[in-house]
Amino acid sequence: MRKNSGFIKQLKEGILDNNPVLVQLLGMCPTLATSTSVENAIGMGVAATAVLICSNIFISLLRKFIPSQVRIAAFIVIISGFVTAVELIMRAYFYSLYQALGLFIPLIVVNCIILARAEAFASRNKVLPSAIDGLAMGLGFTFALVIVATIREVLGAGTFMGMDLFGEYYSPIMILVSPPGAFLTLGLVIAIVQKIRNNIEDKKRLEKLMKVEFVDHSAKLAKKEDESV
Amino acid sequence: MSFGEILLMIFGAVLVENFIFARFYGCCPFLGVSEKPDTAFGMGMAVTFVITLSSAVTWLVYKLLELFHLEYLQTIAFILVIAALVQFIEMFLRKFIPSLYSALGIYLPLITTNCAVLSSALLNIQNGYNLIESICFGFAAAIGFTLAIVVFAGVRMRLATAKPPRSFKGFPLTLIAAGLLAMAFSGFTSLSF
Numbered sequence: 001m002r003k004n005s006g007f008i009k010q011l012k013e014g015i016l017d018n019n020p021v022l023v024q025l026l027g028m029c030p031t032l033a034t035s036t037s038v039e040n041a042i043g044m045g046v047a048a049t050a051v052l053i054c055s056n057i058f059i060s061l062l063r064k065f066i067p068s069q070v071r072i073a074a075f076i077v078i079i080s081g082f083v084t085a086v087e088l089i090m091r092a093y094f095y096s097l098y099q100a101l102g103l104f105i106p107l108i109v110v111n112c113i114i115l116a117r118a119e120a121f122a123s124r125n126k127v128l129p130s131a132i133d134g135l136a137m138g139l140g141f142t143f144a145l146v147i148v149a150t151i152r153e154v155l156g157a158g159t160f161m162g163m164d165l166f167g168e169y170y171s172p173i174m175i176l177v178s179p180p181g182a183f184l185t186l187g188l189v190i191a192i193v194q195k196i197r198n199n200i201e202d203k204k205r206l207e208k209l210m211k212v213e214f215v216d217h218s219a220k221l222a223k224k225e226d227e228s229v
Numbered sequence: 230m231s232f233g234e235i236l237l238m239i240f241g242a243v244l245v246e247n248f249i250f251a252r253f254y255g256c257c258p259f260l261g262v263s264e265k266p267d268t269a270f271g272m273g274m275a276v277t278f279v280i281t282l283s284s285a286v287t288w289l290v291y292k293l294l295e296l297f298h299l300e301y302l303q304t305i306a307f308i309l310v311i312a313a314l315v316q317f318i319e320m321f322l323r324k325f326i327p328s329l330y331s332a333l334g335i336y337l338p339l340i341t342t343n344c345a346v347l348s349s350a351l352l353n354i355q356n357g358y359n360l361i362e363s364i365c366f367g368f369a370a371a372i373g374f375t376l377a378i379v380v381f382a383g384v385r386m387r388l389a390t391a392k393p394p395r396s397f398k399g400f401p402l403t404l405i406a407a408g409l410l411a412m413a414f415s416g417f418t419s420l421s422f
Binding site: 025026028029032033072073076077080081083084087088103106107109110112115175178179180181182183184186187188190191192194195198 | 250251252253254255256257260301302303304305308309312341342343344347348351352355395396397398399400401402403404405407408409411412415
């Protein structure tokens, strides 16, 4: 029971509270480049998630054997091994996706999210939490990619996963699928996320303030009553 | 490839197919180290130095892999070569050219995980360039990166004094400014050869 709630908490942390792209602002290159269509975004997200889970498990297993001076180099070698495996699998079974993503599959090696999780989490924790962390962060990355890609594909091309949505009368906003649109869309999405976070923060602060005042007031009342007695 | 064609390739790699604005390679340092023009220029120079050298070295390494039919190991081999090269450049500069080291030193460790370096090495192989062409392409791509990051640092200097709405403060504003700059750069697309 407790284990289960920890799992859900870790997932929520990765997807919402501590989303690697929208909150931690890591892994910008793949987010900007592969969010032209939802299909590409899902492909990229799944590939990165697979690498993230495998590398987290492996690094966590080896965490007591890797000397700390060469740990970054060791992490990069482990990660690039898994990236090569994913690349070969995609070339064999998902060739069109492999071609659409192009160089961004081998570039998963230098994706900051994976190295950051290896350094901050997998090298300090046991295997199972590390695997779950990899899954959570990978899903968070995929989630962010899909949001940006949905906005860009629906408004920029008038389609969703390749299906025509609006018929022939809709003239798509071409700029959104071109490179400048990537920067603009991601900027707006992060602005919305910041707005939501600011609102939550303000609400918390207000609640705290009100609580303090309420306590103060009741304390004063109690004092007054004491005095009158 | 004749000299003229190489010149066109360099021109294309700097402006038309700019690494940042058209291909999104190296966005992390582009968004991270572009607060002031002089640090941006230092980062750009360090990247240029490393990419030009690594283009030559990774090309040779690829020929070596080809010899043993191990082409599928290119990603691992390239990232290792780049990491070793960056470490080596850092030690070499510290020992022999301290003035250059003090200018570029702090940026060097960041470059290993800069995707511009790995992607230019992979692009050289994908496009089937020979050694001279690889070096020229790497150099041109890095100049394009430097141009983008220095121009963007100038834009961000102006943004530092702006007062945006609270939710746009920081990263969103930077991204939108980059989007507008990318629009300006997309004007070069019609120049493609």
